[in-house]
Amino acid sequence: MSASTPALGHAIDISSTTPTPFLRLVRVEMRKAWDTRAGLWLLLSTALLCAAVMVIQLAVGITQADVFLTYNSFLTSTNFSIGVLLPVIGIMLLTSEWSQRTAMVSFSLEPRRPRVVLAKLVVGLVLAVAAVAIALILATLCNAVYGVLSDDPTVWNASVAHTSGFVLLQVIGMLTGFAFAALLLNTPAAIVIYMVYSFVLPGLFEIGAQLMDWFDSIRPWIDFNNAQNPLVDATMTGKDWAYFATSGLIWLVVPLAIGFWRVLRAEVK
Amino acid sequence: MTAVLDLSRTPRTPFHRLVLVELRKSYDTRAGFWLLAVIGLLVLAAEVVVLAVVTTQDESASFGDFINTAALLTSFLLPVLGIMVLTAEWSQRTAMVTFALEPRRPLVIAAKALVGVVLTLLTVAVSIAIGLVCTLLYGLIEGHADWTFGWSEFFAFLITQNLAMLGGFALAALFLNTPAAIVVFFVYKWVLPGLFEIGAALIGWFSDIRMWLDFQTAQTVIWDMSGSAEEWAQLVVSGLIWLGLPLALGVARVLRAEVK
Numbered sequence: 001m002s003a004s005t006p007a008l009g010h011a012i013d014i015s016s017t018t019p020t021p022f023l024r025l026v027r028v029e030m031r032k033a034w035d036t037r038a039g040l041w042l043l044l045s046t047a048l049l050c051a052a053v054m055v056i057q058l059a060v061g062i063t064q065a066d067v068f069l070t071y072n073s074f075l076t077s078t079n080f081s082i083g084v085l086l087p088v089i090g091i092m093l094l095t096s097e098w099s100q101r102t103a104m105v106s107f108s109l110e111p112r113r114p115r116v117v118l119a120k121l122v123v124g125l126v127l128a129v130a131a132v133a134i135a136l137i138l139a140t141l142c143n144a145v146y147g148v149l150s151d152d153p154t155v156w157n158a159s160v161a162h163t164s165g166f167v168l169l170q171v172i173g174m175l176t177g178f179a180f181a182a183l184l185l186n187t188p189a190a191i192v193i194y195m196v197y198s199f200v201l202p203g204l205f206e207i208g209a210q211l212m213d214w215f216d217s218i219r220p221w222i223d224f225n226n227a228q229n230p231l232v233d234a235t236m237t238g239k240d241w242a243y244f245a246t247s248g249l250i251w252l253v254v255p256l257a258i259g260f261w262r263v264l265r266a267e268v269k
Numbered sequence: 270m271t272a273v274l275d276l277s278r279t280p281r282t283p284f285h286r287l288v289l290v291e292l293r294k295s296y297d298t299r300a301g302f303w304l305l306a307v308i309g310l311l312v313l314a315a316e317v318v319v320l321a322v323v324t325t326q327d328e329s330a331s332f333g334d335f336i337n338t339a340a341l342l343t344s345f346l347l348p349v350l351g352i353m354v355l356t357a358e359w360s361q362r363t364a365m366v367t368f369a370l371e372p373r374r375p376l377v378i379a380a381k382a383l384v385g386v387v388l389t390l391l392t393v394a395v396s397i398a399i400g401l402v403c404t405l406l407y408g409l410i411e412g413h414a415d416w417t418f419g420w421s422e423f424f425a426f427l428i429t430q431n432l433a434m435l436g437g438f439a440l441a442a443l444f445l446n447t448p449a450a451i452v453v454f455f456v457y458k459w460v461l462p463g464l465f466e467i468g469a470a471l472i473g474w475f476s477d478i479r480m481w482l483d484f485q486t487a488q489t490v491i492w493d494m495s496g497s498a499e500e501w502a503q504l505v506v507s508g509l510i511w512l513g514l515p516l517a518l519g520v521a522r523v524l525r526a527e528v529k
Contacts, residue, residue, distance in 0.1 A: 038448070060471055067471055080460050088452055099360070188300070188447045192349055195451075199459035200345065211322055 020110050025119035033093060033123055036100070042089055043127070047134055049081040058142045062149045069146055070155035074139035075166055076232065082131050086170055087177030087198075089127055091190045093120050094181040094263075103268045113264050121178065128174040132167050161234035169231050176224075176252055182259020185266060197251070198225060224251040282371050287380035288387075295354055295384055298361070304353060305388070308346045312339045312396055316403045324410045331415035332404040333422055339396035340426055345458060347392060347430055348437025351385045352450045355441040355523075364528045374524050382438060389434045393427055421494040428491050432512065436484075439512055442519020445526060457511070462486070484511040 033039050057077050061069040094117075097103045110116050147154030176197070181190040205223045209216040220226065224247035230240045295301045319338050323330040355378075358364045371377050400418075408414025436457070441450040465483045469476035480487060480500075484507040490496035491504070 038446070041449075060468070064471055080464065084456055084460060085452070088448070092448065186300075188349070188353065188451055189303075191448055191451050191455075192346070195455040195459070196345070199455065208322070211326055211328065 019112075020115075022115060022119065025110060025115055026122050029093070029116075029119045029123045030126065032096075032102075033089075033127065036096070038092065038096065042085065042092060046082060046085040046089065046131060049085065050078055050131075050135055051138055053077050053081045054138050054142045058146055061146055061152075065151070068152050069143070069150075070157050071139055071143045072157050072162060074142045074146075075135060075162075078135045078170075082135055082170060083173060086128060086131055087173045087194050088191060090124050090174040090177030091181040091194065092187060093124050094178060095185060095187040095190055098185045098266075098269075099187050101269065103266075107268050114260075117182070117260060117263055121175075124174050124178055125171060128171045129167065132170050135166075135170075136163070159234065165231040165234050165236070169228060172228065172248070172252065175256065179252055179255035179259055182263050183255045184259075185262070202226065221246045222250055224248055282376075284376060284380065287371060287376055288383050291354070291377075291380045291384040292387065294357070294363075295350075295388060298357070300353060300357065304346070304350055308343060308350070308392060309395055311346065312342055312392075313399055315339070315342050316399050320403045320406060324407065327411075329415060330404075330407055331417040332400060333418040335400035335403045336397060336418060336422070336426060339400060340430065343392050343396060343430060344433045345455075347389055347434040348440075348454050348458070349451060350388055351434040351437030352441040352447060352454065354381050354385050354388075355438060356445060356447040356450060359445045359526075359529075360447050362529065364526075368528050375520075378442070378520055378523055382435070385434050385438055386431055389430050390427070393430055396426075397423075422492070425492045425494065429488055432488065432508070435516070436512055439515035439519055442523050443515045444519075445522070458485070481506045482510065484508055 034043055054074055054077055057069065057074060061067050097106060106116055107113060143154060143156065146152075177190070177194050180194050180197070181187075184190045184193065202223070202225045205219055205226065209219045220243045224244075227240070227243040227247045230236045231244075236244070296305055315338055316335055319330065319335065322328070323334075358367060367377060368374060404414050404416065437450065437454055440454050440457075441447075444450045444453065462483070462485055465479055465486070469479040480503045484504075487500070487504040487507045490500040496504075
């Protein structure tokens with residue numbers, strides 16, 4: 001008695017199914033960024049911390065006669081809020097895929113991994129720009145209140161150079177976090193490395209530059225944190241841009257490239 | 270017929286067994302192993318760099334300088350260790366097993382804290398050993414070694430490292446979430462001192478109370494060992510705020526946290 005193998009009753013015809021459009025991937029990644037508890041609270045704490053720091057700054061500025069604040073001083077205070085948390089957003093965009101084990105679903109539904117990574121990158125950029133927008137609005141509000149309540153004259157020293165420098169700074173912060181995340185694919189490791197990079201390394205560079213002359217001369221070319229400083233007060237010169245590009249290549253482009261390559265080949269568990 | 274499980278003669282899990290189990294958990298996962306390995310390797314790398322720099326530049330370096338380099342590095346990785354000892358239980362979802370096998374949660378937390386202290390002592394021992402070798406090498410290369418490192422520095426090193434680790438542990442208990450605890454810790458460690466500094470420079474009344482709030486600056490009295498009674502009181506008060514309070518709230522939270 002022989003049983004013939006049953007033929008597949010029907011075939012799924014996917015020849016006319018269109019590939020997932022990139023815009024949809026971006027929308028999905030955008031939703032992933034805020035509809036988990038970790039993501040939502042991270043975004044909320046970033047905005048709240050930004051507001052809290054500015055309000056404290058405002059209170060100090062109003063009560064202390066010898067403190068003089070401008071629009072830009074309010075923006076600069078975001079170094080303590082957005083500057084710290086935006087990179088963490090960049091990190092979690094990528095690593096949560098691995099820590100929450102959703103990578104299997106993501107990469108099954110869209111096996112073209114470069115597009116998924118690019119979609120995440122776009123979301124990161126959108127969030128960075130949104131953070132900048134919130135910071136600009138809050139700074140405007142604070143400066144307006146400062147103008148009303150303080151005896152000092154209100155200074156609206158906003159310029160295109162300042163604002164674009166500010167946007168660039170925040171985007172770079174986010175991208176650096178993203179690059180470290182791609183490199184390590186692990187939230188705590190990426191956060192620790194990022195914090196070491198942004199808080200410990202500048203001190204080490206400083207010490208090294210003071211002790212050794214040759215290090216002092218190559219330091220501007222490799223110290224990305226330092227290279228970003230002229231962006232803050234919009235005083236970038238041609239040489240500063242060269243420092244910026246070279247050190248950025250080391251700290252941003254190389255990790256991003258290696259990390260990108262790693263994600264494309266990483267085993268999905 | 271009902272089978273009866275007679276537990277009346279089963280002894281309770283002894284505390285030292287909990288400590289051994291927690292100690293093993295701290296190094297036999299990939300995250301734990303690499304964290305410990307990175308601490309060791311980073312200290313080694315930094316000491317080699319320092320040794321290379323001081324010998325080529327003919328700078329003077331004492332045993333104490335090598336120890337201080339290690340202390341700087343471990344002071345930001347040990348808290349991460351303190352954090353992961355506790356939060357890994359939640360992120361890796363082993364809390365269910367742990368608290369089912371030992372429902373007396375305070376004992377588990379105490380065991381974890383003790384493991385943190387043990388690992389800190391181990392790190393201190395490794396740092397001192399590396400510092401010893403570096404000083405010996407420095408002596409060989411430069412012809413004279415400076416063994417300036419007193420007992421008071423040694424104890425200060427021990428105490429500050431343990432405080433750093435416990436700071437991480439307290440935040441971990443408060444948040445029960447690795448990334449959140451790490452981010453808050455780094456903000457506390459690297460951003461807050463700057464804010465305190467600015468605040469104290471700008472506001473008169475704040476600079477008066479600042480020393481009572483700033484736990485990290487207050488810890489310098491441990492290194493000096495010769496502070497006034499007021500400085501020690503400032504250490505205790507700021508320590509209560511930054512260590513005692515989060516630890517108490519965090520432990521209360523772990524004791525009641527839903528295990529998922």
